[in-house]
Amino acid sequence: MKIRSVDVYIIDLPTIRPHQLAMHTIVEQTIILARVMDEEGAEGWAEVATIGGASYGEGTPEAIKVNIDTYIAPLIIGKKPVHYDKIMHEVSLNVRGNNFAKAVVESAMVDLVARRRNIPAYELFGGQIHKSLPVAWTLASGDTSKDIEEAKESLHQKRHNIFKLKIGKGNPYKNVEHVLKIIEAVGDQARITVDVNQAWDETTATYCIEALQEGGVSMVEQPLPAWDNEGMSRLTDRFKVPIMADESLNSLQDSFQIAKHRAGNSFALKICKHGGMTQTKKVAAIAEGVGFGLYGGTMIESSLGTAICAQLYSTIPKFEFGTELFGPLLFKENITLNEIKYENYEIIIPDGPGFGMEIDMEKVKHFSRGL
Numbered sequence: 085m086k087i088r089s090v091d092v093y094i095i096d097l098p099t100i101r102p103h104q105l106a107m108h109t110i111v112e113q114t115i116i117l118a119r120v121m122d123e124e125g126a127e128g129w130a131e132v133a134t135i136g137g138a139s140y141g142e143g144t145p146e147a148i149k150v151n152i153d154t155y156i157a158p159l160i161i162g163k164k165p166v167h168y169d170k171i172m173h174e175v176s177l178n179v180r181g182n183n184f185a186k187a188v189v190e191s192a193m194v195d196l197v198a199r200r201r202n203i204p205a206y207e208l209f210g211g212q213i214h215k216s217l218p219v220a221w222t223l224a225s226g227d228t229s230k231d232i233e234e235a236k237e238s239l240h241q242k243r244h245n246i247f248k249l250k251i252g253k254g255n256p257y258k259n260v261e262h263v264l265k266i267i268e269a270v271g272d273q274a275r276i277t278v279d280v281n282q283a284w285d286e287t288t289a290t291y292c293i294e295a296l297q298e299g300g301v302s303m304v305e306q307p308l309p310a311w312d313n314e315g316m317s318r319l320t321d322r323f324k325v326p327i328m329a330d331e332s333l334n335s336l337q338d339s340f341q342i343a344k345h346r347a348g349n350s351f352a353l354k355i356c357k358h359g360g361m362t363q364t365k366k367v368a369a370i371a372e373g374v375g376f377g378l379y380g381g382t383m384i385e386s387s388l389g390t391a392i393c394a395q396l397y398s399t400i401p402k403f404e405f406g407t408e409l410f411g412p413l414l415f416k417e418n419i420t421l422n423e424i425k426y427e428n429y430e431i432i433i434p435d436g437p438g439f440g441m442e443i444d445m446e447k448v449k450h451f452s453r454g455l
């Protein structure tokens with residue numbers, strides 16, 4: 085059965101509280117949905133999320149939609165979605181970059197194929213290794229006592245026992261103090277990691293990581309700008325605390341270069357960054373081959389995007405740093421009829437068919453721009 089149409093929707097979904105990152109504070113998260121339909125009217129759906137327009141990366145929601153509509157859709161219409169890897173190879177020969185756009189289109193084809201066969205999508209990626217995976221929560225209210233309260237409540241509910249602190253915004257030294265206070269309050273019951281989102285220079289990073297390592301932080305994510313792999317190498321050499329590559333790691337080729345030059349010693353995976361599920365498994369293979377720890381990253385997708393990540397991550401042998409698939413917990417509203425389940429500090433991997441999520445078309449219409 086061949087693909088008949090590709091539709092892209094831009095959705096703005098409100099969050100339960102402001103979520104403060106180095107580059108942007110999210111109060112409404114923009115997600116992009118793609119629907120691929122075959123000649124018999126069967127549908128596959130997928131989602132990618134973006135953070136703060138163009139502030140996190142160059143793939144803005146508007147550009148993702150235009151590039152799919154104009155350049156990618158014509159290349160996949162008339163093709164058989166079961167050959168999704170071959171199709172994406174052909175797309176990549178004609179469309180440079182645009183990893184988010186490629187990711188959402190590939191995932192929609194995967195959903196369609198898996199639904200047609202009545203199987204979960206993970207069966208198309210080698211099968212499930214994990215039925216659930218640990219989930220970190222990001223403490224990003226911007227206020228130390230609120231963050232401590234949120235962490236304690238989360239531990240009490242057995243929701244999360246890994247907390248990531250976003251510390252790229254504001255005074256680095258004050259932010260380090262903020263982290264140390266949180267470790268003091270909950271560090272005996274939880275693992276604390278930090279994400280700098282590229283905000284430091286190497287001198288600042290050297291000073292701050294020293295203090296964070298001493299204070300018991302268990303991982304430092306992207307302390308330096310994405311371009312500064314040499315600086316990342318020196319920090320990786322200097323400190324025992326793991327240094328994670330996130331914004332510096334996009335393509336499969338990036339992952340090889342980072343591994344080769346030890347510009348970090350762990351990877352944050354994100355399907356949208358790598359340009360799709362197939363590419364993400366290849367990046368994970370580079371990590372496995374070089375002995376790097378993995379973190380199942382998020383762009384703060386809602387339920388559908390989270391299900392896609394969870395299903396793919398469930399086929400990858402080891403996540404030394406767990407995942408951060410908390411997205412659905414941050415949203416006030418949902419675009420699927422069913423919800424992602426969390427239990428005992430872990431996300432339960434949704435079962436199929438496809439990604440196991442049923443689109444709520446009313447909600448899609450309500451939150452879509454221009455519908």
Ligand SMILES: [Mg+2]
Pocket residue numbers: 279281305306330331352
């Ligand atoms: Mg990050």
